[in-house]
Amino acid sequence: MATTTMATTQRAARYYGKEDIRIENNVPITPCEPHQVRIAPAFVGICGTDLHEFLGGPNFSPVHPHPITHETVPITMGHEFSGTITEFGDAISRDGKKGTGKFEGLEVGMKVAVQPSIYCGECPACRSGAENVCPNGGFYGLSGGGGGMSESVCVPADAVFPLPEHVGLDIGALVEPISVAWHGFRMSPLYNHPDPSQTWAAILGGGPIGLAMILVLMAHDVKNIIVSEVSGIRQKFAKDFGAHHVIDPRTYDLVGISKELSGGVGVDVAFDCAGFQSTLTAACNSIRPRGTVVNLAIWERGVDFNPNMLVFKEGIYRAVLGYQKQDFQEVVAALEDGSLDLGRVKKMITKVVNLDGLVEGGIKGLVGGDREKMVKVLVNVKE
Amino acid sequence: MAVDTMKAVRFHGRNDLRFEHIPEPTCGKDQIKVSKEANLHEYLGGPGICPTTPHPITKETIPLTFGHEFSGTIEEIGSDIKGDFKVGDRVAVQPIIYDGTCGACKEGLPNCCYNNGFVGLSGWGGGLSEHLVVPEYCVIKIPDNVSLEIAALVEPLSVGWHAVKISPFKPNDYVLILGGGPIGLSVIQALRARGSNCTIIVSEVSAKRKDYAKQFGADHVLDPTVDDVVARCREIADGVGVHEVFDCAGVQAGLDAAIHAVRARGTVVNIAVWEKACSIHPNDVMFKERKYLGVATYVLGDFKEVIDAISEGRMKPEAMITKRIELEEVVEEGFKALVKDKDNQVKILVKAWGGN
The missing domain is CATH 3.90.180.10 (Medium-chain alcohol dehydrogenases, catalytic domain)
Structure with a gap:
């Protein structure tokens, strides 16, 4: 033209x-x-x-x-x-x-x-x-x-x-910020999981990406979502967005709660959407044997890390960055078919x-x- | 009735191993007794973590047979044992102790058992004795063409085998191995035994261990005190870095190199048990979407696969045996040699039956 x-x-x-x-x-x-x-x-x-x-x-x-x-x-x-x-x-x-x-x-x-x-x-x-x-x-x-x-x-x-x-x-x-969460989810073993409704996920941090992750998990029929967030206002957002369990890590131990809620094993995936020493350690310790930690946070500095946290349970730590075309396509498709709840997205x-x-x-x-x-x-x- | 005694090497505490005579164990209905009439061999690993409070499964504390x-x-088979075993069968012993009831065990991962332990570290006797009794699952028969000496190498070889197996390794990958000790060598052998054309790079300081690494199939051997490991890996591997790193060393400098030596979406596989926490910058993992994977010992099945690989000639680990000693010599000759002469020793074999 x-x-x-x-x-x-x-x-x-x-x-x-x-x-x-x-x-x-x-x-x-x-x-x-x-x-x-x-x-x-x-x-x-x-x-x-x-x-x-x-x-x-x-x-x-x-x-x-x-x-x-x-x-x-x-x-x-x-x-x-x-x-x-x-x-x-x-x-x-x-x-x-x-x-x-x-x-x-x-x-x-x-x-x-x-x-x-x-x-x-x-x-x-x-x-x-x-x-x-x-x-x-x-x-x-x-x-x-x-x-x-x-x-x-x-x-x-x-x-x-x-x-x-x-x-x-x-x-x-x-669509862009949701695609960040979607990509993190797609790089986790919950994507293409045979029965996501039986899996457990923890989200550390209830900021925009953590909240978008709640929506993405729900779009994939994950029915057991634990959010760990310090801010009371953000805890309320997390509940409104559909998280099943919302805890304040200053009061409750995410590691113990994850294990208890998930039948004694820990969560399948922990998404670190916060990027602090405390969230990295809690994420690594709250996953089940052969579970996965997916880091979506960008860090300001290096952190202490004890590989034994992952060795004895054969855990995986992976970090993801941004998104790809497939993520945008799938987010738009999920908005179209309603698997991403428009009412909640709008919130x-x-x-x-x-x-x-x-x-x-x-x-x-x-x-x-x-x-x-x-x-x-x-x-x-x-x- | 007087209890028979036997020779054993027991761990009493840090730097306190003693050669002793202890009561000989009796074989329970659900146990198999493995013993002296043939050989018990031991290749010494570094001192493990022996329980000073009762182990949740064995209920034992130190002193423990090593x-x-x-x-x-x-030597003897309990009356309830259903498996196809007979007295005189030659076996490798898979020493994992697990509870079978925790979340990890229910997932089929006894190696990650929340209460796990090892025969020879956590109780139930150990290889450095004339007799011991273990559950049926610990006992794995070896074919006629595999010697008992070689069978004692199956355990460390299974560690490398398991790590390679659960890693994303593919046959034409570029691989970096940090550390040319027994586990590093077992990773090399596992990679080669899987029929791969992969390119193996080993980073190791000791001259003797560098030789061993080459002998077992490393294509490139780097010295981290001289070579820029990250730069050399990129140079060797398509200009972008290796697909996988196997960390068999467990030191900060190695981890730093590992993370930067691996390409975008590559994986660092950690086999080492770390003595203390280290540090990472998660952004270094993030900006290339790298992965970090912990692996723990081996699962049921790994021993059999290693034994098959040896029997079929895909793995020839003989050269890992660098010294042979008697049970009486363990304290002086074995552990001290490993501590003082570490560079020259890979695996020291102990004839646990103490001569004839």
């Missing part, structure tokens, strides 16, 4: 560095490359990574040219986003070859969720089907290439996932701000006194 |  006359600049949230986010009106609009589609973003989630960049960055945002995007800060923010397709890149590539058919099924005007992954596609990790651990990888909205907190961003056509009719664009912005949205409210209403709300009341704050970029 | 890697000949 040919481009008609369009504005050449747009309004976007730009990350410059620590405590320096600016809403600018003159950010260039990039051309839509042959393999890309242009998206008019609708809703964008504020992620913990965004908070870390604001409070202490740049950590993730490139200060040297990113190997793939070649950009450095300032970069446009927003990697958890939904939007509407407004334009297709030319289906005939620049070197005259015909397009690959990746545009099939997409139409202008469609509402979509966006997988913001950036990867090289050539390294051994990418070639082995683990593009999420590409050493040159990054994310739209963190590494350059534009982001969701803008009026216009171009992403590869195979990175957009049409949302079902009954799923709103606000929910569409949650993840605890606040919506507009672009001007990003720092004061959004980011500062997530790091201030009310932060425990917040699961996901969305930015409505069209407002 | 020796958990051994073979022998059946």
Whole structure:
């Protein structure tokens, strides 16, 4: 579809560095490359990574040219986003070859969720089907290439996932964080388990990813979910989201309770969505023989670790990162068929701000006194 | 009636092993007596953790007869034993003690039993004696072409075998083994016995153990005090690192190297029992979606598979025997040699019947 006359600049949230986010009106609009589609973003989630960049960055945002995007800060923010397709890149590539058919099924005007992954596609990790651990990888909205907190961003056509009719664009912005949990689940032995209803899972940490994990486990018919969380408000969220047992680790011993509840053996899988010394140790000690600990947390420092915790029960500790296309596809499919409970998914949205409210209403709300009341704050970029 | 006595080496406490005469055990209805008329052999491992309060299953405390890697000949069979055994059968003894009732045992993982123990460490006698009685499940017959000496190597070989078996190892993988001691060598043999074309890299400091590693089939032997193990592994393995690391050393520096030497989605398999906690940075595991897997001894079935591999010639572990001594010499010659002459010894064989 040919481009008609369009504005050449747009309004976007730009990350410059620590405590320096600016809403600018003159950010260039990039051309839509042959393999890309242009998206008019609708809703964008504020992620913990965004908070870390604001409070202490740049950590993730490139200060040297990113190997793939070649950009450095300032970069446009927003990697958890939904939007509407407004334009297709030319289906005939620049070197005259015909397009690959990746545009099939997409139409202008469609509402979509966006997988913001950036990867090289050539390294051994990418070639082995683990593009999420590409050493040159990054994310739209963190590494350059534009982001969701803008009026216009171009992403590869195979990175957009049409949302079902009954799923709103606000929910569409949650597909990314839910995909993080989905990926962690998919890398665990509960995925494709013959009878998930008989399994036990522990979730350590009831933040956004821990809560999303509850929904993912329920979508897979896991009926025994124990959540360990310190904050009273988050404990309540965990219950509302459907956790079967919610404990405060300061009062109750997760290891003993896991063993007792699961018939004396321990949980099949413990998902560490917190990333503290205490959660790692409790996770390793609460799994059953040959059970698995899946770490989804990003850590600030190294920790004490005693391999004997895993040796005597032949346990597995694995850590997962981000998500892959399959995770987005499966999350969207689960929203469509209702296995991911839309009512509960919607409860993840605890606040919506507009672009001007990003720092004061959004980011500062997530790091201030009310932060425990917040699961996901969305930015409505069209407002 | 006077109780017969027998020779035994017993553990009384740290650095306190004694050669003694103790009462000879009698064979219960559900037990098999393995004894002196043939041989009992012992290859000494490092001192284990012997109970100072009654062990939950054996109810015994120190002093305890030592020796958990051994073979022998059946001397007497309890009246309730149903299995196909006869007096004179040559056997390897699988020394796991488990309760059979805990969550792990119910899962078929007696090696992870919450109350587990070992014959020769936790009670029920041990290999360093002239006789002992054990339950039927501990006794595994060996074919005619496997000697009793070799049969005493089945236990350590089963540790390596089990680790390889439950790891994600595939025949063409690149593998790094940390430590060229008995367990490291048993991992090499297990990898080779499984008919694989894998590339084996061993990291080991001792010159003698490096030689053993090569002899048993390592393709590359690195010295962590000289070589950059992580860089060399990447260089050897497609530029990206090995598929699996088997940690048979259990030291911080080794673990650090292991995590970085393994490729994206690769696995570090820990066999070592650690004396103290170490540290990891979970992000190092996360950014390549690596896995860390603990393995514990062996399960029922591993002994048989190892014995078959030896009988069929897929495994030739003879060279692991580096010294042969008499039962009377265990304290002086055996343990002290292992402590003082560690680099030159792999397995020391004890003729537990003390000569003729």
